[in-house]
Amino acid sequence: MDRSRLLVWTAVAVICAVPVLSGPVVGVVDLTREPLDGIGDGSATIDAVEAPDTALFDRALSSDSYVLKVPDARIHVASIEGRPLVSYKLSIPAMSYSRATTHFLSPDDTGWVDISLARETFAPDRIDQSTYEANLSLILRVNDTKQTLHDEPITLEVTG
Amino acid sequence: MTETDAVGERDTVAGGASTEGDTANETLGNHFAAVRSVAMRVFVGDRLGLVVFLGTLAFVGLYWRVGIFITDNYTLANALVALADGQLAVEEAVFGPHLETPGMVLHEGAHYGRNYGQIVFALPFLWALEALAVVVDPGLLLPMVWALVLVALGRESGRVLGRPSLGTNVGAVCGLVAFAVNVAVARPLAPRLFPVAALQVSSILATALAVVTLYRLVARMYDRRTGVAAAMVLGLATPVGFWASLPKRHAVVVALVLGVCYALYRSRQSPSPNDLLSPLGFRALAYAIVGLSTWVHGGEAFGIFLALIAVDVPTARSNGVRSLAVVGTVFFVSMIPFFVTNVLISGNPLQPPRVLSAFQYPTSDAATGGSTGSAGSGGFVQSLLDVLPPIVATPVIAVLDRSSVLFGEFVAGTNTLSSDPGRLYRVFVRGGDIHGVSNRNFSQTIYLTVLEAAPIVAGVVAACVAGGVRLWRSVRRVPRSAISRVRFWLKGFGPSPAATVDAFAIAVAVSFVLMYISRLPLHAQLTVRYLLPVYPLAVYGIVRQASLRRAVGAHWRSALWTWAGGVLLGSQLFVVAVAVESLGRGEAVQVHALVGLAVAGAFALLAASSVFTDRFDRATAVVGGLAAALGTDFILLSGLVYFQYGRYALPAAGWVADLLAAA
Numbered sequence: 001m002d003r004s005r006l007l008v009w010t011a012v013a014v015i016c017a018v019p020v021l022s023g024p025v026v027g028v029v030d031l032t033r034e035p036l037d038g039i040g041d042g043s044a045t046i047d048a049v050e051a052p053d054t055a056l057f058d059r060a061l062s063s064d065s066y067v068l069k070v071p072d073a074r075i076h077v078a079s080i081e082g083r084p085l086v087s088y089k090l091s092i093p094a095m096s097y098s099r100a101t102t103h104f105l106s107p108d109d110t111g112w113v114d115i116s117l118a119r120e121t122f123a124p125d126r127i128d129q130s131t132y133e134a135n136l137s138l139i140l141r142v143n144d145t146k147q148t149l150h151d152e153p154i155t156l157e158v159t160g
Numbered sequence: 161m162t163e164t165d166a167v168g169e170r171d172t173v174a175g176g177a178s179t180e181g182d183t184a185n186e187t188l189g190n191h192f193a194a195v196r197s198v199a200m201r202v203f204v205g206d207r208l209g210l211v212v213f214l215g216t217l218a219f220v221g222l223y224w225r226v227g228i229f230i231t232d233n234y235t236l237a238n239a240l241v242a243l244a245d246g247q248l249a250v251e252e253a254v255f256g257p258h259l260e261t262p263g264m265v266l267h268e269g270a271h272y273g274r275n276y277g278q279i280v281f282a283l284p285f286l287w288a289l290e291a292l293a294v295v296v297d298p299g300l301l302l303p304m305v306w307a308l309v310l311v312a313l314g315r316e317s318g319r320v321l322g323r324p325s326l327g328t329n330v331g332a333v334c335g336l337v338a339f340a341v342n343v344a345v346a347r348p349l350a351p352r353l354f355p356v357a358a359l360q361v362s363s364i365l366a367t368a369l370a371v372v373t374l375y376r377l378v379a380r381m382y383d384r385r386t387g388v389a390a391a392m393v394l395g396l397a398t399p400v401g402f403w404a405s406l407p408k409r410h411a412v413v414v415a416l417v418l419g420v421c422y423a424l425y426r427s428r429q430s431p432s433p434n435d436l437l438s439p440l441g442f443r444a445l446a447y448a449i450v451g452l453s454t455w456v457h458g459g460e461a462f463g464i465f466l467a468l469i470a471v472d473v474p475t476a477r478s479n480g481v482r483s484l485a486v487v488g489t490v491f492f493v494s495m496i497p498f499f500v501t502n503v504l505i506s507g508n509p510l511q512p513p514r515v516l517s518a519f520q521y522p523t524s525d526a527a528t529g530g531s532t533g534s535a536g537s538g539g540f541v542q543s544l545l546d547v548l549p550p551i552v553a554t555p556v557i558a559v560l561d562r563s564s565v566l567f568g569e570f571v572a573g574t575n576t577l578s579s580d581p582g583r584l585y586r587v588f589v590r591g592g593d594i595h596g597v598s599n600r601n602f603s604q605t606i607y608l609t610v611l612e613a614a615p616i617v618a619g620v621v622a623a624c625v626a627g628g629v630r631l632w633r634s635v636r637r638v639p640r641s642a643i644s645r646v647r648f649w650l651k652g653f654g655p656s657p658a659a660t661v662d663a664f665a666i667a668v669a670v671s672f673v674l675m676y677i678s679r680l681p682l683h684a685q686l687t688v689r690y691l692l693p694v695y696p697l698a699v700y701g702i703v704r705q706a707s708l709r710r711a712v713g714a715h716w717r718s719a720l721w722t723w724a725g726g727v728l729l730g731s732q733l734f735v736v737a738v739a740v741e742s743l744g745r746g747e748a749v750q751v752h753a754l755v756g757l758a759v760a761g762a763f764a765l766l767a768a769s770s771v772f773t774d775r776f777d778r779a780t781a782v783v784g785g786l787a788a789a790l791g792t793d794f795i796l797l798s799g800l801v802y803f804q805y806g807r808y809a810l811p812a813a814g815w816v817a818d819l820l821a822a823a
Contacts, residue, residue, distance in 0.1 A: 004325040004332075008311060011332035015307045015339045019300035024293070032299030032348040060747050062754070063593030063605040067744035116822075119744045123603040 039104055042082015043142055049150045050074040051136055055090075057127055059160025064124040066158070068099075070117045073138055075149060077110050085141040086149070088115045092134040092156065095126065132156040201436060203369065205376040208320050208384055212375045214313040216368040216395045216404075221306040222813055223799025224364070224405040226349065226357045227806015230684045233356070233407045234261040239273025240355045244286055248272060248504055255356070265513045267506060272513045275409045276501045277455030278362060286358035290351070299348040302357070302809040307339035338812070345815045349807055357809075359407035367404035370415035371395040374696055377422045378703050380429075381658050389712065390703045397723075397791030398614040398695040399687035402798060405809075409456050410692040416453040417464060417668055417693045420446045421661050421700070424472065428657035440483055443476065444490035451494025455501065458512040460693075462566055463675050467667035475660050542575075573674035587673075587680045587688055590757060592750065600683035604746030606802075612753035613687035613794060614695055615760035615787035619702035622767035626705060629771060662704060665697040686798075707770035708780070715781035722782045726789020727796070734797055735820060745802050752797075756790050763787045 022031040052071040060067045070090055084105045091098035101118045115138065138150040204210045228234060234256035242250040249270035253259045263274045273279060292301055311331045318327010349357075371391045379387030395401055403410045426435075427443035437445060450468055454461040473479060499509035506513065545553045576583060586594060591609045598605050610617055676690040702708055712719050738748045766780040800817045808814035 002325070004328040008315060008328050008332045011311055011336045012308065014336060015304055015311070018339070018343060019296040019304045022297035022300055023295050024297070025295045030297075031343055032297055032346045034348055060605065060744060060750075062750045063598055063603075063746060065593075065598065065603040065605070065746065067747060069742050119742065121603045121744045121746055123599060 039083045040085050040141055041143055042080070042084050042107075044080045044084040044105060044140060045078040046075050046140060046149055047078045048076035049138060051138060051150045051152065052154065053152065054155050054157060055134070055136075057122070057132070057156055057158040060121060066122045066124065066127050066160075068120050068122060068156075070136070070154075072114045072116045073136075073150070074112050074114055075138065076112050077105065080105060080107055080110060082107070082142075086115055087139050087141065088117050089137045089139065090117060090134055090154070091137075092132050094129070094132055127158055130158050132158075198436075204372050205379070207316060208379075208388065209372045209375055211313065211316045211320055212388060212391045212395075213368045213372045214309055214316060216371045216391075217309050217364060218306065218313055219395060220364050220367060220401065220404040221302075221309070221810060223796060224302075224360065224809040224813075225799070225804070225806040226302070226353050226360065226809055228255060228356065229406050229803070229805060230408075231256070232262045232684075233359075235263040235273050236275060236279060236359055236407050236409075237356050238264075239276075240279050240282055240286065240359060242273070243276075243279055243283060244355065248276075248501070254352070263514075267513070272505050274513050275412075275456050276513075277452060277497065278359070278409050278412050280455075280497070281366075281412070282355075282358045282362040285361040286355055289354045289358055289361075293351055293354070298351050298354075299346050299811070300343065301349070303339060303342035303346070303811065306810060307335040307342070310338055311335035342810055342812045345811045347807065347811050347814070353807070356407055356806075360405050360809075363407060363411045364404050366412040366415040367395070367400060370400065370411065370418050370696065373415065373418040373422050374699065377418070377425055377661070377700070380425065382703075382709070385716075386703060386709060386713070389716070390699055393616055393702070393788055394696050394699045396795070397616045397788035398699065399608075399689070399791075399795070400692060400695055401792075401795040402613075402687055403689055403692055405799075408689070410689050412456050413453065413460055414693050414696055416449050416456065418696055419449045420464060420468060420668075421664060423449060424468070424664055425657050425661045428475075428477075428660050439477070440486055443472065443483070444487045446472065447487050447491035448494035451491050451498070454495055454512075455498040458498070458514060459569060459675065460672070463570075463671035464668055467664055467671050470667055471660060471664040475663070569675045569678070570671070572678040573676070576678040577674070583677055583680065584673075587677065587691070591681060591753065594681050597681050597683050597685075598746070601746070604744065604749075606746050606749045607681060607683070607685060608687050608749065608753055608756075608794075609681075610688055610691060610694065610698075611760045612756045614698075614791045615756040615763060616702070616784065616791055617695065617698045618760035618764040618787065619705070619708055619767045619784065620698050621764040622705045622708050622771055623701045625768045626707065626771045658704070661700075665700055669694045669697045702767075705767075705771075707774075708767060708784075710774065711770050711777035711780040712784060715778045718778055719781040719785035719788075722785030723789045723792070726786050727792045730789050731793045731796055734793055735801065738801070748802055749798075752790070752794050756787075756794070759783065759787045759790055 018031070020026055021028045051073040055068070055070040057066040058069050059065075068090075073088060075086065085102055086105060087100045087102045089098065089100035099117065099120060101116065103113075103115055105113065132155075134154050134156050136150070136152060136154040137148065140147040140149055200206070200210060204213045228237070234253070237255045238250045238253055238259065238261075239248075241252075241254045242248065250259060250264070250273055251271070259271045265272050265274070289301065296304065311334075314331010314334060315324075315328045318324045318331070321327060371394050374394050375384075375387040375391035377387075378390040400411065400414055423442045423446035426437070427439045427441075427446060429439065431439055446468060450461055450465050453464060476483070498512070502509050502512050586609065588610045589612075591597075591605075591607045591612060593605050594607060597607050601607060672691055672693055680688065680690065682690075734748075734751065737743070737751060741747075743751065763780075763783045763786075766776050766783055769776050770780050800813065801820050804817055804821070808817065
């Protein structure tokens with residue numbers, strides 16, 4: 001058996017064996033663990049927060065819709081253990097709208113960490129004012145406790 | 161037989177493993193090699209075809225997401241679950257909130273799915289997934305299969321390139337490394353998603369078959385290198401790749417249409433002793449494929465059937481009783497699964513589930529002003545009938561009413577085209593923000609036209625220009641009556657096998673456009689998926705154009721490098737542009753649309769000029785490569801960035817997608 005044939009059969013054997021070892025019958029190891037295990041457990045110290053005070057309803061490219069663009073917030077993580085959660089939430093009372101994006105912090109997230117809000121598109125008939133008052137908050141959730149990092153009003157400007 | 165023996169000699173994997181000279185083992189090995197070589201000839205043609213096939217599988221795997229993309233998918237997935245339980249009626253919405261999903265029909269109190277041909281095709285894959293999952297970790301099952309595809313791809317590529325051990329080694333190492341990376345970031349896959357995955361496997365295999373069939377067709381017409389180029393364009397640069405891993409019928413229909421093209425071509429070629437089928441056999445095969453496609457989608461199958469019969473009957477070598485009996489019998493037999501399914505559901509073999517209830521066809525809101533038209537009433541067709549004397553018109557109207565189920569879509573399409581020809585612009589050229597489409601796409605401008613989704617399609621302009629030039633010259637050269645001029649021009653098409661396929665390709669494309677134009681533009685289309693079979697036919701049209709073959713053939717390196725650069729750098733530029741401008745999803749898609757249109761425009765001009773001069777051949781090849789790269793960019797970025805749902809079949813792809821999302 002020449003070398004390249006040995007290599008190819010080794011590769012096939014390994015590729016087929018590993019899923020069986022991790023499979024329901026053999027189950028020596030479990031290689032496919034849900035990464036959400038332990039989410040929200042641990043601890044974190046946040047010693048600084050920077051959040052925007054204005055955001056935009058921007059006329060979308062080549063359409064009449066509006067894209068809500070909220071700049072990223074930044075938090076400074078002094079120390080961290082486990083997998084704490086940070087949720088970034090925007091609520092617009094005049095539109096009965098609110099949206100939150102949850103970020104999973106990991107143990108190597110120290111120093112400044114950017115927190116972004118998922119972008120959403122609005123039909124043109126939902127925007128009828130030139131500015132909106134909204135509220136922007138950042139909440140740290142660890143071990144089923146909530147700590148408000150930031151909770152301030154924000155002005156949304158409509159452009160285009 | 162000679163070819164079988166030759167392949168058997170080279171492939172001694174099964175036989176060669178037994179060195180003791182065990183005769184029983186050897187016979188078994190020979191049988192195995194023979195079966196394998198026949199399977200290879202039937203499905204992929206030759207070894208290079210196998211490479212094309214495996215390459216398509218490997219590419220589509222990169223952005224395969226196991227999950228539901230649009231609500232139509234619920235219908236198929238729930239129907240597959242029901243069928244796996246041994247019944248046609250769908251009783252439970254295993255996927256989705258309820259059973260009232262697009263395409264689901266209600267008949268005598270029971271719900272039924274659609275596209276049963278595809279669902280039955282997916283059934284063995286569901287069984288295979290469930291069987292494998294008994295011993296294999298479900299989360300590693302798809303990475304395992306993909307890594308094995310890589311290993312095989314390396315081995316076969318090495319053999320094709322004449323460097324067997326290098327190819328084998330590279331394939332094995334790549335397969336191992338890719339598998340290891342996927343294991344490192346592996347996540348579980350819920351077995352309840354297996355029905356969706358099985359439908360996706362069937363669709364991906366159909367895509368790979370479609371791509372390899374185009375390769376085989378073009379390789380027979382010209383050479384294998386041209387065939388590979390055509391296959392690459394189809395798989396990498398058109399939305400066929402986009403719909404490959406989605407649980408919808410479109411990829412399957414594309415494979416069937418290309419299958420008919422191939423069978424039709426072979427039926428017109430002179431036979432050689434090596435052939436598995438005679439020309440008449442291939443002619444019957446073309447009809448058999450149409451017959452099978454009725455089982456996937458009756459309406460589209462009828463469109464393909466009309467195109468086939470219009471081209472095949474006048475150009476066939478013989479329409480003798482024997483030929484027609486063979487073709488007719490095979491056609492009838494191929495429709496038996498369709499008839500049986502219909503009998504089981506509606507009791508009428510000719511009534512497919514789709515025509516049981518009327519609510520499943522959403523008509524386009526974009527139909528402003530123009531009448532969408534219904535069979536036999538109003539519009540252009542009605543005005544034609546008004547002109548005819550009553551004695552002629554009355555039977556025509558009666559027939560139209562009777563056959564409104566079959567012809568209704570074509571009549572509506574003809575009416576739409578005559579009353580609102582601008583509709584074509586919204587379907588083929590520029591989409592943007594269309595009233596009635598964007599608002600139903602969650603206010604996002606995620607509708608792309610044919611050219612925006614696949615700028616390479618602009619190359620068809622060259623074929624149009626060449627055809628126009630030929631027509632003009634023939635008109636000038638033969639100054640006789642108009643009818644004889646047209647006849648002269650039609651003769652230019654000639655009775656050659658390729659000309660037959662040309663005519664069929666045009667007929668199928670026209671028939672799909674007529675069938676769907678009254679409903680387009682429509683939401684949840686993304687890349688005008690109803691017209692997906694038009695893309696491969698456009699690629700075929702480009703390949704058939706001698707001036708484009710000359711340009712790309714002479715400068716294929718430039719084209720390939722531009723494509724590679726356009727994919728590697730271009731996709732990064734798109735990601736950066738979307739991140740820097742913090743563009744929403746609809747906006748990102750429109751950036752692709754506008755860049756695509758610009759390049760498509762340049763490519764159309766250059767392709768047209770290539771008919772007259774070879775001075776711009778290098779530029780044509782370069783811009784063609786760029787147009788292809790934009791198609792690839794859209795496939796990759798829509799898969800990894802813009803449209804994220806479900807679980808990535810390859811956990812490593814999901815990991816990359818998460819990184820890109822965080823950017």
